Amino acid sequence: xxxxxxxxxxxxxxEDDSSRRETTSLRGHPVMPVHxxxxxxxxxxxGVIPGGWVGGDAWFGSVATSVEVFKRFSxxxxxxxxxxxxxxxxxxxxxxxxxxxxxxxxxxxxxxTTTISGVPxxxxxxxxxxxxxxxxxxxxxxxxxxxxxxxxKFEDAWGNTSFKLINRPKLAHFLYEYLPLIxxxxxxxxxxxxxxxxxxxxxxxxxxVTTLLGQCTVDMHRxxxxxxxxxxxxxxxxxxIRILKFTDMMCGGLK
Numbered sequence: 001x002x003x004x005x006x007x008x009x010x011x012x013x014x015e016d017d018s019s020r021r022e023t024t025s026l027r028g029h030p031v032m033p034v035h036x037x038x039x040x041x042x043x044x045x046x047g048v049i050p051g052g053w054v055g056g057d058a059w060f061g062s063v064a065t066s067v068e069v070f071k072r073f074s075x076x077x078x079x080x081x082x083x084x085x086x087x088x089x090x091x092x093x094x095x096x097x098x099x100x101x102x103x104x105x106x107x108x109x110x111x112x113t114t115t116i117s118g119v120p121x122x123x124x125x126x127x128x129x130x131x132x133x134x135x136x137x138x139x140x141x142x143x144x145x146x147x148x149x150x151x152x153k154f155e156d157a158w159g160n161t162s163f164k165l166i167n168r169p170k171l172a173h174f175l176y177e178y179l180p181l182i183x184x185x186x187x188x189x190x191x192x193x194x195x196x197x198x199x200x201x202x203x204x205x206x207x208x209v210t211t212l213l214g215q216c217t218v219d220m221h222r223x224x225x226x227x228x229x230x231x232x233x234x235x236x237x238x239x240x241i242r243i244l245k246f247t248d249m250m251c252g253g254l255k
Contacts, residue, residue: 024064025071025117026087035084036065043073050074053140055175058082063116066137070119076140078175081123087116090135093125097133106130106152107167111143126172128152134172141171148173188221188243189214221246 023029024036039060048054053076054069061079063086069077081088089112096110105127112123124136124143128150149165150173156162168176190196195210221243228238241249 025067025119026064027116030064030086032068033062033064033084035060036062036068039065039077040068040072043069043075048073048075051076053077055079055178057179058084061137063087063121063137066121066139067117067119070139071117076138078136078138078141078171080175081135081137088135088137089123090125093123093135094133097125097127101127104130105133109143109169109172111169122171124169124172126168128166128168136172136175138171141169141174143169143171146170146173150176185215185218188218192243193217193247217247218243220250 022032022037024032039054039056043054051074055078056065058080061081062084063081064084065079066077069075081090093110093112097105097108100110101108106129107127109124109126111125114121114123119139122136122138122141122143124138125133126136127133129152145167146169150168151163152166153161153163189211193214195214196207199206199210201207201210221241224246225238225241228241229235
């Protein structure tokens, strides 16, 4: 990501002078968190139109992120919340979930709604197993039961893999439909290319370069495959161009 783009707004100044950093619309106008600034940069650069939607995992998710994305771009969002808990009623949600469903909460969720700085928000605590709870913050979506259930896999008493279907809210299902795309990108970079393991180094800057190069390679591979599809290349041919084969096509002559 080009952090020095001429048209990009600098939502977060990394200098020590906090008075020069942009603030949020939350009560007390706290300094813009880094994770929120990163989301704003990506939304601005991606050209998401007003009324559109963005989503992300727990690194990006917070009340500040959802509020700022909506106020600045009129873009809706849904995020998982874990570490960035400011203004988020995590303990209250968990207490209500426990009070209602005890030690058998799987497939249940509780919601709270509010408006902060003019932005309507939905906070959700969703138990996707008997001992695991995920938290969400969203400016849109429904908390009704999704017709598509979550498939939970587990090992039974005989060591066999079994599964059961668990209810989940529509807004959580919608978000989870997109999050695997991020996981798949990371899987190709970390597990298949694995440049961090192939190009061993003690230099932290070179280590960062290997990660950046891996991200660019995965992006190029996907662009190449999409271009082949646009040109009418057969699906079997497109599928045969795996990422390692693609890197050989680009750099094989450099060996």
